[in-house]
Amino acid sequence: MKFDVTKDATPFSPCGRSWRGAPDDTISEGSVRKSYSARAEIHPSPEGFPRDFVFADREAILRKPYEGFVPPKRTPSSVSRLARATFSRKGRRMSFVLLALALSGAAPMADAAEWKVLAPKSALTFTGTQMGEKFTGAFSRFDARISFDPEHPESAKIAVTVDLASATTGDRQRDGALPDKDWFDVAKTPNATFVATEVKRAEKGFVATGDLTLRGVTKKIVLPFSLDIDGRTARARGHADLLRNEFGVGQGDYASDAWVAFAVGVDVDLTAERAD
Numbered sequence: 001m002k003f004d005v006t007k008d009a010t011p012f013s014p015c016g017r018s019w020r021g022a023p024d025d026t027i028s029e030g031s032v033r034k035s036y037s038a039r040a041e042i043h044p045s046p047e048g049f050p051r052d053f054v055f056a057d058r059e060a061i062l063r064k065p066y067e068g069f070v071p072p073k074r075t076p077s078s079v080s081r082l083a084r085a086t087f088s089r090k091g092r093r094m095s096f097v098l099l100a101l102a103l104s105g106a107a108p109m110a111d112a113a114e115w116k117v118l119a120p121k122s123a124l125t126f127t128g129t130q131m132g133e134k135f136t137g138a139f140s141r142f143d144a145r146i147s148f149d150p151e152h153p154e155s156a157k158i159a160v161t162v163d164l165a166s167a168t169t170g171d172r173q174r175d176g177a178l179p180d181k182d183w184f185d186v187a188k189t190p191n192a193t194f195v196a197t198e199v200k201r202a203e204k205g206f207v208a209t210g211d212l213t214l215r216g217v218t219k220k221i222v223l224p225f226s227l228d229i230d231g232r233t234a235r236a237r238g239h240a241d242l243l244r245n246e247f248g249v250g251q252g253d254y255a256s257d258a259w260v261a262f263a264v265g266v267d268v269d270l271t272a273e274r275a276d
Contacts, residue, residue: 113148115273119142138167139166160193162194193211206224238268243262
């Protein structure tokens with residue numbers, strides 16, 4: 001409804017009686033009040049006044065209607081239904097927004113803790129079979145960058161670097177051959193690396209899937225591991241199986257498994273403390 005703001009306020013009740021507007025607005029002859037509710041409502045006009053009126057402006061001052069103004073034909077029940085439908089749609093949209101905000105903030109992802117590996121308390125070992133006899137070796141120099149929150153393993157970042165020249169097995173001849181080009185070829189590829197691409201919770205502990213790069217060859221491996229945390233110290237233990245020939249480890253006479261088996265087991269036993 002339009003109001004004439006150029007004319008003085010006039011009584012709304014030509015019959016000389018007061019009547020009720022919005023729930024908190026009383027309009028009486030010779031007076032105008034300004035406190036209106038924000039919701040739109042329709043009210044029957046006083047006797048002799050043109051049809052119905054809709055008041056929806058919180059701050060407006062009611063003025064005399066324009067001459068000849070014809071409000072739309074609506075009944076209180078029709079406007080009520082329209083208002084309910086409109087606010088119902090808005091309510092659903094608002095409820096959806098509020099729900100989305102609530103879910104996004106209900107379980108904020110915690111910052112993953114940084115962990116520093118304690119080398120003297122950690123071990124990286126491997127096992128193989130030579131001429132039918134099992135042997136065990138170890139890398140004495142390695143490092144790892146670990147960011148891990150056990151409550152959110154999907155956000156983990158794990159990167160391990162191994163100095164291949166540090167491998168020993170307790171056999172002088174074998175230890176002398178490992179750095180050579182037929183085996184680790186440390187002159188060209190001094191390090192092996194493992195970078196986790198996915199970490200997830202398993203039935204027992206966790207499983208890290210990642211890229212192992214050895215002798216310039218990268219393959220996907222799976223490393224299940226357990227994790228024990230005691231205060232600011234954590235211990236992770238895991239095992240992975242791989243085939244040395246897939247990485248080109250063992251050339252020449254050792255390209256077959258006649259002397260040394262292809263299967264190699266890698267065991268990880270890391271102790272780390274929180275770095276923050």
